Amino acid sequence: MDDQSFQLGELVKALEQLGVNDILHASNSEGAMLHIARSGCVDIVLCDFSGSAVNCLEFLAWVGKCGLARAVALCGDMKPELHRAIEQIACRSGLQMLGVMSSPTQLCTLQQILRRYNRQRLVYEIEPILHSRLPSxxxxxxxxxxxxxxxxxxxxxxxxxxxxxxxxxxxxxxxxxxxxxxxxxxxxxxxxxxxxxxxxxxxxxxxxxxxxxxxxxxxxxxxxxxxxxxxxxxxxxxxxxxxxxxxxxxxxxxxxxxxxxxxxxxxxxxxxxxxxxxxxxxxxxxxxxxxxxxxxxxxxxxxxxxxxxxxxxxxxxxxxxxxxxxxxxxxxxxxxxxxxxxxxxxxxxxxxxxxxxxxxxxxxxxxxxxxxxxxxxxxxxxxxxxxx
Missing domain, CATH: 3.20.20.450 (EAL domain)
Structure with a gap:
């Protein structure tokens, strides 16, 4: 989720280069909610906090509460105290925090985020989601x-x-x-x-x-x-x-x-x-x-x-x-x-x-x-x- 179309496009290209092809993207929280509601659960949310932080926080709370995402990685430059606070909010919402990626996104950093998610999926048993898709x-x-x-x-x-x-x-x-x-x-x-x-x-x-x-x-x-x-x-x-x-x-x-x-x-x-x-x-x-x-x-x-x-x-x-x-x-x-x-x-x-x-x-x-x-x-x- 990113309100900068160029950065969003570059991030999608980087994910595809790393072998991730099932990608939903939106420029704001409302669009992201609609996409996920219609498509079902996602593994990872990549969320840019350089825009409206409040909307992003509401979005993270929503996907966590509804069990529609498993993990989150933050994009954008962020002060350590903000990172800690947002990490706590994400964890309370039931989301796994994978890290913070600076802008512009580096391919190696993105690869580490994906590896961290796959590694933790093997270590921890993820609770099954009863309704992986919202009602149509x-x-x-x-x-x-x-x-x-x-x-x-x-x-x-x-x-x-x-x-x-x-x-x-x-x-x-x-x-x-x-x-x-x-x-x-x-x-x-x-x-x-x-x-x-x-x-x-x-x-x-x-x-x-x-x-x-x-x-x-x-x-x-x-x-x-x-x-x-x-x-x-x-x-x-x-x-x-x-x-x-x-x-x-x-x-x-x-x-x-x-x-x-x-x-x-x-x-x-x-x-x-x-x-x-x-x-x-x-x-x-x-x-x-x-x-x-x-x-x-x-x-x-x-x-x-x-x-x-x-x-x-x-x-x-x-x-x-x-x-x-x-x-x-x-x-x-x-x-x-x-x-x-x-x-x-x-x-x-x-x-x-x-x-x-x-x-x-x-x-x-x-x-x-x-x-x-x-x-x-x-x-x-x-x-x-x-x-x-």
Whole structure:
């Protein structure tokens, strides 16, 4: 992946000279995502960091999370501290770091990178990739047309009272052949084929159906849905949400939209305006995966978010001093900005107790409540098994 066409061409020639003929190339992360989504898993990603580093980091996280690449080599001149930091990000994404190649690429260096990959493949047993290819565009479109994408609902709790404080709608694909698929199995494909809005609209309608059923029994609930930042670049989806609320006679406060922290840098004007439109409609806005992305305090003050969702990875070691410092500082930040703080990944009683002692009010996680199908969730709400 390189945004310089001459360098990209030279790199392709060098790879072919070394006997590598199955090569995908793209000038940006979006093009690379689309190529890999349509072609399947690749062995090595060669990524140029001289351009947009943030896009490259998002791309590496995506291919690692989805199991669509095994190793990465970086291209371009890079300071040692940057190399170390990016290497850690790549490793956390499940990618094998092969090294850094300076520009222009030397044939001998590239050959060493390929040898290192082949040698490590022999030494280490690579975990098989269950779905080496993402679902095809035709399969995703068929699944959407057949109504196979379902919203599952995971409760959110007030940690102080153990009462249900809302729920998050999570996408699941009930595939007729592969069974129940999680977002890691299909979300990259839905994004690559530009079908994310269609999937969200179906999940929103299912959420409205659940809210209407609750209203008939005299109950109400705030439902959260995940939004990709790219979905906010146009007005169509915002207008659809507004009309959906009006048709079902629900106030905007009924819905909360979560946007991943990584997607909030360099937002175009239209995206900022649409965030504001959602907030002015009464909808709540949450920064998802807070603490592992690239946002800034300036953005927190400028954008109309009213909730932070602290990523669950950050509270696994609840007894460590660094975790305590991070959580308590985030609690103080949220209070100073008049924002609600929700802790994700509450997976044990010790984590819940630790969070309570640090002043956290809201949490979500498998220890508190697992995602459920709509009908099961409705039955659960009638007599919820609340954490103690």
């Amino acid at each position: 565009e035709a399969d995703v479109r068929r699944g959407l047309a057949q109504g196979e994408f379902k919203a599952w609902f995971q409760p959110k709790f007030d940690l102080r009272t153990a009462e249900v404080a809302g729920a998050e709608a999570l996408a699941r694909w009930q595939h007729p052949v592969k069974g129940l698929l999680l977002p890691k199995d299909f979300l990259a494909a839905v994004l690559a084929y530009d079908l994310i809005d269609e999937m969200l609209k179906q999940l929103l309608q299912q959420g409205m159906n659940l809210l209407n059923a609750l209203r008939r029994s005299g109950q109400s609930l705030e439902l959260a849905f995940n939004l990709h930042a790219s979905q906010l670049a146009h007005n169509d989806l915002i207008e659809h949400i507004e009309q959906l609320l009006k048709r079902n006679n629900f106030p905007g406060e009924t819905l909360l939209f979560e946007v991943a922290e990584n997607g909030l840098l360099d937002l175009p004007r239209t995206t900022r305006e649409n965030l504001l439109r959602l907030r002015m409609m009464g909808c709540s806005l949450a920064i998802d995966d807070f603490g592992i992305g690239f946002s800034s305090l300036t953005l927190l003050c400028q954008l109309p978010f009213n909730q932070l969702k602290l990523d669950g990875q950050l509270v696994r070691s609840i007894e460590e001093e660094c975790t305590h410092a991070m959580v308590t500082s985030t609690v103080a930040l949220a209070r100073a900005l008049s924002m609600t703080l929700v802790i994700e990944g509450v997976s044990s009683q010790s984590i819940r107790d630790g969070l309570l002692s640090m002043g956290c009010s809201f949490g979500q996680g498998f220890h508190l409540g697992r995602p459920m199908e709509a009908q099961r969730f409705l039955r659960w709400l009638q007599a919820p098994e609340l954490p103690t």
